[in-house]
Amino acid sequence: MAGSQIQKLAFLAGILLILVNLGSSALHRIPVQRSPSFKRSHKMIVAERDFIQQKYTRQYTANGYPVEQLSNFDNFQYYGNISIGTPPQYFLVQFDTGSSNLWVPSSSCLSEACQDHQTYYGSESSTHVANGTAFSITYGTGSVTGYLSMDYVGFAGLIAKNQTFGEVTTEVGTNFVDAYFDGILGMGFPSLAVDGVTPTFQNMVNQGVVQSPVFSFFLRDNGSVVNYGGELILGGSDPSLYRGGLTYVDVIQAAYWKFQTDFIKIGSTLISTFDAAIADTGTSLIVAPVAEYTQIAQLFGADSEGTFQCTSLDSYPDLVITINGVDFRIQAKYYIIQENYLCSLAIQSISGQDFWIMGDVFLGRFYTEFDVGNQRLGFAPVNSAISARQLALWQIFTLALACGVWKLWY
Incomplete structure (x- = not known):
């Protein structure tokens, strides 16, 4: 399935999740998916070990930019839907507590890895603010480069205004060509962020849009619901x-x-x-x-x-x-x-x-x-069984797909 189609389906899942959880005002949820082609094997273990070696060995490029390592799409990653801009442009991102920056592909990116992924159009957003500061992130077999921009960023029903993020204009290497997500949303602390950018969740806390400065992860790697990876919850725990x-x-x-x-x-x-x-x-x-x-x-x-x-x-x-x-x-x-x-x-x-x-x-x-x-x-x-609420959500999602609701986006 093409990345753009997956992104649309994730958006539909997010809408359904909001409908299912209208009665809960304290907790804000976003469904988390997992890569459907993943199969843990010795080959994948060795590949990820090498990736982790790079991720936790912070280096600097010749231009003085910090190097933050990014993983191969075959690793066992969890990702979900966010929006950037006004009106919203939707992206699938990996939620990563091991980093602190948000970046997505720019509309000006001509690299192969950008062709089958959602790209950000700053010119189409009324809340876009140009920044232009250059950044470079290096990962295992290549790198991403681009510049910083500012816009509204939303997920789990909340909006962080004036969020600084990276627009990727060049992706070198094969890591993201077949990735199921478009970018990365880091959820580490501010001191870990490249270029001193305030992380998205910290901005939400500073702006008072989240009831409590807490987020939580319920992650699943098995179960009867296909690709259901769990939930990221903002504002507390369930x-x-x-x-x-x-x-x-x-x-x-x-x-x-x-x-x-x-x-x-x-x-x-x-x-x-x-x-x-x-x-x-x-x-x-x-x-x-x-x-x-x-x-x-x-x-x-x-x-x-x-x-x-x-x-x-x-x-x-x-x-x-x-x-x-x-x-x-x-x-x-x-x-x-x-x-x-x-x-x-x-x-x-x-x-x-x-x-x-x-x-x-x-x-x-x-x-x-x-x-x-x-x-x-x-x-x-974690609870060993999927709750009735979660099962109902994904049954509705599956039914919507069977009925061809996704065709509305063509």
């Missing part, structure tokens, strides 16, 4: 999506969403004590410091790429991450990928890093609240 209460932990560095763990174990084997970790929705894997990863690999007899012979995952122990005195358990079937008689660890390592990165292997198991105001994170086990 207790119906998790079990028990949230376990809170303070952010120890307000750039990435970094917190401190108590212990990390494989079964009863202690792997680390009081290590720092980052909650990153733009990452699929769990990434460990080299020394800790080496210990884990030795437990499984894994080679340098984390592979080992296996027959069944039932005999392998849980990965246990203790946060603020509470154990968060991840079964082996989530952190080990089996392909016939070869298994691959979805726990990897990168050089020069002394903290853990908790991607989807962790975040897909635990509802996560990102409390900007109190600079803390809250975790709780």
